[in-house]
Amino acid sequence: MLVSRLGRESPMPKHLEVVTSDTETPVWVALRNQAEHAAKAEPALASLLNAVILSHDNLADALTFQLARKLGDQEMRAMTAREFAADAFEDDRTIVEAAEADLKAVFERDPACKGYVQPFLFFKGFLALQTHRVSHWLWNQGRETLAFYLQSRSSEVFQVDINPAARIGKGVFIDHGTGIVIGETAVVGDDVSMLHGVTLGGTGAERGDRHPKIGKGVLLGAGAKVLGNITVGDYAKVASGSVVLRPVPAHCTAAGVPARLVNCPTCEEPAKTMDHTLAETVYSPNSYEI
Known part of the structure; x- marks a missing residue:
């Protein structure tokens, strides 16, 4: 499902569905289970949890939605941002694998983190890193202007400034995020x-x-x-x-x-x-x- 600027949900177009094999990975299963529990425990956030996590079939689909939701603005609609994020995840499977490793790293190393839902929804270090992974893919595709646009949006939204050409491995934990420059x-x-x-x-x-x-x-x-x-x-x-x-x-x-x-x-x-x-x-x- 997609959420418009007015908060209404609409079906996700088929061309944005990322074909992946991570549907039943332990991290995705745990993320969904934790989201279901959180939705029951806090009904005020049930709509958000459903839109961002529970309405999706795998981690890649959920992550493209979350990044588009955060990065979309008047110059670039959320749908457009989601399209090239989906292209990146489908073209390079290691991006999704790295995101999963990053999510595990946050949970394992941050004593303030109670599960996977927290970083996936709220932690700007994790979200900025995933934004960089998409911008780095764009950079390698020769789409440098769009890559720089994502860098700029990440700096505005998350206060994290990572040049799209920088190379970053997997299982990386960026705590708090504010003021990171790479x-x-x-x-x-x-x-x-x-x-x-x-x-x-x-x-x-x-x-x-x-x-x-x-x-x-x-x-x-x-x-x-x-x-x-x-x-x-x-x-x-x-x-x-x-x-x-x-x-x-x-x-x-x-x-x-x-x-x-x-x-x-x-x-x-x-x-x-x-x-x-x-x-x-x-x-x-x-x-x-x-």
Whole structure:
């Protein structure tokens, strides 16, 4: 079902139905079950839950509806936004698989998250990331202007600014979302967690490959800035408020302005445990610069 600007529902056109095989995936089944329970527990939201989740056959259909509902505006109708989102999901099955992994990551890593319904409906970090996945598909299709339009809408609606050319893996958790900036040539690996205010930026006006490369399972604390074409190794950790200007080895923690290495090795999977603690040696004169 589609919901017009006046709130009325209308049948979803057949050409927008995404042919998928995820109808009975555990995440989709759990999302539907939780939505049914929520609709009974809170009748005021029953119409919303039905329109966004319960009226759909699979995660892809529900997600195209939700993104279109959030991103549609006077310049681009929700139906149009849904059409190219559906095209992206049908052309590249890995986009839907990544979205499912992202949804699981939010639930598993955010102690404030009670289930899948919360992030799917309300968490702007999750929704901004799915918007980026569509804009990145458009970018790779050569539809750069439309990709930039989606980037702009995501920045307006979710306060998250991700260049459509940036490459982001699956199972990524963006907590809170506000103030996230990810530059054009940045790469973010699988299973990364980042909090609000993170910047993956350049160091000047140079062109070419100029943004950070974030490895698998990295934890980026609130307000962390990683600048330049440098690598943050797998399972490393960047403390909140830090400014990283040099590479960070795998399994190490960087903290400070400018950042120093303060703990090698760090915990085994910081992005999954969301372990923000620092070693006691963080303020020791023996701490060494990156």
